[in-house]
Amino acid sequence: MSTTTGQRADRPTGAVSTPPQPPGRRGRALPLPARNLLAAAAALALVTALLMVTGDLTALRLAAVGYTFLALAGLQLLVGGSGQVSLGHGAFMMIGAYSMALLVLHLPMLPLATNLLIVIAVSVIAGIAVGAATARLHGPYLAGATLILAVGLPGIAHRYHDLFGGSNGLNVRMAGAPPFLDGIVSTSQWQALVVWFTALLGLALLATVSAGRLGRRMRAIRDDETAAAMAGIPVGRTKVVAFVIASAAGGLAGGLQAYVLGTVTPSSFSLVLSLTLIAALVLGGIAGLWGALWAAFAVVYLEIWASELAETLNLGSDVQNNLPLVLFGVVLILVLRFWPLGVQGALQTLRARVRRS
Amino acid sequence: MTHFINLTLNGLATGAAYAALALSLVIIYQATRLVNFAQPAFALLSVYAALAVTQLTGSYWIGFAAALATGLTVGAAAERLVVRPIARVSPLNGIIVTLGMLLVVQGVVGMVWGNEQHGFGYAFSYVGRFSPADAFAVGAVAAVAVLLFLLYRFTPFGLRMRAAAHHPEAARLSGVRVGLMLTAGWAIASAIGALAGMLAGPPFLSPNVFDTVFVFGITAAVIGGLDNPFGSILGGMLIGLGGSYVSGYLGSELATLSALVIVVVVLSVRPDGILARPTARKV
Amino acid sequence: MPQKRRDRQGIRGITAAALALALAATACTGAGEVGENGGVDLDVAPGVTDDSVVIGAHHPLTGPAAPGYLAVSQGAAAVFEYVNAQGGVNGREIDYRAEDDAYDPSTTIDVTRELVIEDEIFAMMGGLGTPTHSGVIDYLNDEGVPDVFPASGALAWNNTEEHPLTYGWQTDYTKEAKVQGEYIAENFSGESVGYLYQNDDVGEDSQAGLDQYLEEEVVAREHYESEVSDLSSQMAELDRAGADVVVCSCIPAFTALGMLEAARIGYDPQWVVSSIGGDTVTLQGLLEEFTQDTDAEGTSADAFLEDTLITSYMPRVEDEDDEWAQFFTAVYDEYGEGDRITNTHAFGMTQAVMFSQVLMSAGEDLTRQALVDALENQEWQGPGHVPFSSSDGDHGGHEGVYVVQYQGDDRIEMVQGPRVTDREGGAIEEPEGFERLLPEEMEFHD
Numbered sequence A: 001m002s003t004t005t006g007q008r009a010d011r012p013t014g015a016v017s018t019p020p021q022p023p024g025r026r027g028r029a030l031p032l033p034a035r036n037l038l039a040a041a042a043a044l045a046l047v048t049a050l051l052m053v054t055g056d057l058t059a060l061r062l063a064a065v066g067y068t069f070l071a072l073a074g075l076q077l078l079v080g081g082s083g084q085v086s087l088g089h090g091a092f093m094m095i096g097a098y099s100m101a102l103l104v105l106h107l108p109m110l111p112l113a114t115n116l117l118i119v120i121a122v123s124v125i126a127g128i129a130v131g132a133a134t135a136r137l138h139g140p141y142l143a144g145a146t147l148i149l150a151v152g153l154p155g156i157a158h159r160y161h162d163l164f165g166g167s168n169g170l171n172v173r174m175a176g177a178p179p180f181l182d183g184i185v186s187t188s189q190w191q192a193l194v195v196w197f198t199a200l201l202g203l204a205l206l207a208t209v210s211a212g213r214l215g216r217r218m219r220a221i222r223d224d225e226t227a228a229a230m231a232g233i234p235v236g237r238t239k240v241v242a243f244v245i246a247s248a249a250g251g252l253a254g255g256l257q258a259y260v261l262g263t264v265t266p267s268s269f270s271l272v273l274s275l276t277l278i279a280a281l282v283l284g285g286i287a288g289l290w291g292a293l294w295a296a297f298a299v300v301y302l303e304i305w306a307s308e309l310a311e312t313l314n315l316g317s318d319v320q321n322n323l324p325l326v327l328f329g330v331v332l333i334l335v336l337r338f339w340p341l342g343v344q345g346a347l348q349t350l351r352a353r354v355r356r357s
Numbered sequence B: 001m002t003h004f005i006n007l008t009l010n011g012l013a014t015g016a017a018y019a020a021l022a023l024s025l026v027i028i029y030q031a032t033r034l035v036n037f038a039q040p041a042f043a044l045l046s047v048y049a050a051l052a053v054t055q056l057t058g059s060y061w062i063g064f065a066a067a068l069a070t071g072l073t074v075g076a077a078a079e080r081l082v083v084r085p086i087a088r089v090s091p092l093n094g095i096i097v098t099l100g101m102l103l104v105v106q107g108v109v110g111m112v113w114g115n116e117q118h119g120f121g122y123a124f125s126y127v128g129r130f131s132p133a134d135a136f137a138v139g140a141v142a143a144v145a146v147l148l149f150l151l152y153r154f155t156p157f158g159l160r161m162r163a164a165a166h167h168p169e170a171a172r173l174s175g176v177r178v179g180l181m182l183t184a185g186w187a188i189a190s191a192i193g194a195l196a197g198m199l200a201g202p203p204f205l206s207p208n209v210f211d212t213v214f215v216f217g218i219t220a221a222v223i224g225g226l227d228n229p230f231g232s233i234l235g236g237m238l239i240g241l242g243g244s245y246v247s248g249y250l251g252s253e254l255a256t257l258s259a260l261v262i263v264v265v266v267l268s269v270r271p272d273g274i275l276a277r278p279t280a281r282k283v
Numbered sequence C: 001m002p003q004k005r006r007d008r009q010g011i012r013g014i015t016a017a018a019l020a021l022a023l024a025a026t027a028c029t030g031a032g033e034v035g036e037n038g039g040v041d042l043d044v045a046p047g048v049t050d051d052s053v054v055i056g057a058h059h060p061l062t063g064p065a066a067p068g069y070l071a072v073s074q075g076a077a078a079v080f081e082y083v084n085a086q087g088g089v090n091g092r093e094i095d096y097r098a099e100d101d102a103y104d105p106s107t108t109i110d111v112t113r114e115l116v117i118e119d120e121i122f123a124m125m126g127g128l129g130t131p132t133h134s135g136v137i138d139y140l141n142d143e144g145v146p147d148v149f150p151a152s153g154a155l156a157w158n159n160t161e162e163h164p165l166t167y168g169w170q171t172d173y174t175k176e177a178k179v180q181g182e183y184i185a186e187n188f189s190g191e192s193v194g195y196l197y198q199n200d201d202v203g204e205d206s207q208a209g210l211d212q213y214l215e216e217e218v219v220a221r222e223h224y225e226s227e228v229s230d231l232s233s234q235m236a237e238l239d240r241a242g243a244d245v246v247v248c249s250c251i252p253a254f255t256a257l258g259m260l261e262a263a264r265i266g267y268d269p270q271w272v273v274s275s276i277g278g279d280t281v282t283l284q285g286l287l288e289e290f291t292q293d294t295d296a297e298g299t300s301a302d303a304f305l306e307d308t309l310i311t312s313y314m315p316r317v318e319d320e321d322d323e324w325a326q327f328f329t330a331v332y333d334e335y336g337e338g339d340r341i342t343n344t345h346a347f348g349m350t351q352a353v354m355f356s357q358v359l360m361s362a363g364e365d366l367t368r369q370a371l372v373d374a375l376e377n378q379e380w381q382g383p384g385h386v387p388f389s390s391s392d393g394d395h396g397g398h399e400g401v402y403v404v405q406y407q408g409d410d411r412i413e414m415v416q417g418p419r420v421t422d423r424e425g426g427a428i429e430e431p432e433g434f435e436r437l438l439p440e441e442m443e444f445h446d
Helices: A032-053 A056-081 A089-106 A112-134 A139-152 A154-159 A187-211 A213-223 A225-230 A235-261 A271-284 A289-313 A317-338 A342-356 B002-032 B039-057 B060-087 B091-113 B132-154 B156-166 B168-173 B178-200 B211-224 B229-249 B252-269 C002-026 C070-085 C105-117 C130-134 C137-142 C173-187 C201-214 C232-241 C252-265 C280-290 C323-335 C343-362 C368-377
Strands: C052-059 C093-100 C123-125 C193-198 C218-224 C245-249 C270-273 C309-312 C388-391 C394-398 C400-408 C411-420
Touching (some): A032 A056, A056 A213, A056 A271, A089 A112, A089 A271, A112 A139, A112 B252, A139 A154, A139 B211, A154 B252, A187 A213, A187 A289, A213 A225, A213 A235, A225 A235, A235 C105, A271 A289, A271 B091, A289 A317, A289 A342, B002 B060, B002 B178, B002 B211, B002 B229, B039 B091, B060 B178, B132 B156, B132 B229, B156 B168, B178 B211, B211 B252, B229 B252, B229 C232, C052 C070, C052 C105, C070 C343, C093 C105, C093 C343, C105 C130, C105 C137, C123 C343, C173 C201, C173 C245, C173 C270, C173 C411, C193 C201, C201 C218, C201 C245, C245 C252, C252 C270, C252 C280, C280 C343, C343 C368, C368 C388
Parallel strands (some): C052 C093, C052 C123, C193 C245, C245 C270, C270 C309
Antiparallel strands (some): C309 C400, C400 C411
């Protein structure tokens, strides 16, 4: 099993990271970052095409897949990449979402791009704080600390009622498509495009980082912290950087969610969100960034399909209401039992088998 | 002054429930090196079983016994059938599958008993600043801790369990049935979790009733040190008391934040928990 | 390493280009500057066929908020089944679809959009919850979907300028609290009062009303968060401050918890409970387990509930003489999902009756415009006990409350008749010319 580094291009050379080209070979192939960005552009074109042929409901859900993908990619880097199991990713999303809502509420004249940059900055600060506080923790202790972060952070929204809106949260009217696109693109489609543009840009960055020196250092720490320290890797600093990357991705994702939904409440960022994120990531395949994509689809669509299934089966209301929950759990258990590497792992095995035959 | 005393007593009573839950988590961690997220769900199932049995028989204590029995069975079955085949491959997957079980059990409880609230009584009278029910909670958890200590330290069974947990290969060679010991560990832990549920469940049950209790339980386990059962007791009391004082003097919405602060402070000073023995790392 | 430097330069270059593009596309307008909205076309009838009409709602059917609110959609569904059994409304059966949002506003947005786009609902009826419904009220109004009778007492539903298609229903929290405040000031003058309230708009709006009459008498203001199921410190504080009367602006789970906690510490105030938390049937169900060490051992939860004052505007199921209560009980027995009928069911049932009535008034030629016209011109005569407003720029719904006292044995007594008021400093008055119709007299089905 090779560690996929999240290369998004469909290269015939396979999914393994290519070693850096020797200096004499320039012009032979584009550098990895450029390749990632090209792949991102191709993906964006695909998403745009998809949006043009579907309606507003799908646009909303595709947007959700987009920002969830971004959040999960950051989590993948942290958990699968540096081996730090965080159960509090929802907290970073919450920070990003509230930052975005407050910015638009109090400074409506700021353009969206500026808001997103500020959201990233705020998330980075949060990531530094959390990373520094947890750098000495490992395994279940880290998991426990991040868990209580996810549960405790909404308390701030309740405490500072006036600023954060308490239980009812904040409702913000977001600007729609720019005037020159009026009539061509609906607000929902525009928002989905913005989300995917940002998410794919972020993903290209994450993929590049993952394939580069920082990624190698993180994986070294994941595999054996002491050995990594002895090899000269600054363990503490790298671990914090991993957290910062995850928090930036998560915060940006949260900000995009606030942008799309126009509403932020503490209950949207409950413990259930954090647990669902990590569970879905393992379901999708924690080894690489592709797993994050399957996980994003799972998070958004499994519950919807389960609800629809429940309705068609027409069972008693107690059964119907709880069916999505049970179904997600059962799917999780079955996938972990039979496809321990998640959906992406299963796909890779399939591809290898097909190629061999 | 009375206010402080009341808050202290409240904190001890709630802390007892956290301690019991922390204890159940620690036992499973010691046995299988996994954090069992499904523990609150097993506790939930156990308590609802007690509810059903109490309604049928009219006796609280028969229901109590039913809860413990349910905990034993569910814990054993989960370890043997679901967790073992998966944790063999990857510990992270082992943890995530417990999350899957959490969802399934919580959902099934909702399917069978509905999402409405059910009133569920205490073991003894709940009246009074430090009621008989509160005293029972603290007493029961203390008794369990002592019994566990005796079990592990002074019985052959306990020795076998410890061997299976710390040195499975050597234990196997000595004739210890490692698999059985793991299952037994989960069973005992879930029975204790059921006890925690009976303490924390009242007054009103619903499928989500243990969500916050569980988080505090994990926190208590973590700050107490996952390798030491007495650490769970200490951790539980700390979290319980801390939350009580913060609620009383500063506001109830800060209770979870106070737990976060306690965790950060404790783990910064002692990353392996308060009562953990510092382990030398093999290089 | 030259390759790495080229990598970094490459990535910086392309990132910069991308960002510049993004900035250009979005920098023209601020993120919060929303453009003018074109008008919506209401002469449409999605979800309407010759023999059916689809209406939707979002409710917490699972999750921590579900207990207590589940009964609303159950009650409404029962009434709609009854209506359909009588032949429907103007020959059309009502297809009522209540979707689960688990009280999570993100989910509410998704299910609402699904209801509007895929289910093509004609109108939304009884969307439940303040944080949840606030997230979709803009969308519904923008899409021209009549937003009829949101299930919450928030003041936000009565805003005809921004949300002309939203018609409030519940007596808002301030109006209710004003009547409570005046009643306490008159009947418990000289006694200390404590507030126990939910820490959101329920508490805020309720205090605004109560303070108009009780500012001098208040000795403690305690709040709770619905996520934290513990009232020990709050009740201890109310006891310490010596509050003889406790006004509880709470949901039933917390009313019960508060009463239980008070019994635990031996504190016995006069409880005044709002309509949202005053369903004695639910409270009985929750509290009957805990009478073991009080005076009323072995009996119902009357030990806790006796003498409790409750404000209300709907028919109450404990009132045996109320014809609407009898009607609801009969309908629930036949079409409901088992279990005892509670006032929460009655909430949903009253909403459903009133919606059916206005649907009837909209006529056979059913368009959204027809529904809106019907709402604006409807003469409301119950089933609630207070006047109802849905026209002339006032979409506030029920305009006041009456006061009952629980007598034990599932009986209540009306101790103050219906009073109406506004949400500002206006006086509280008895309604004039309000006549309630009986179930047989009201036209809400064929």
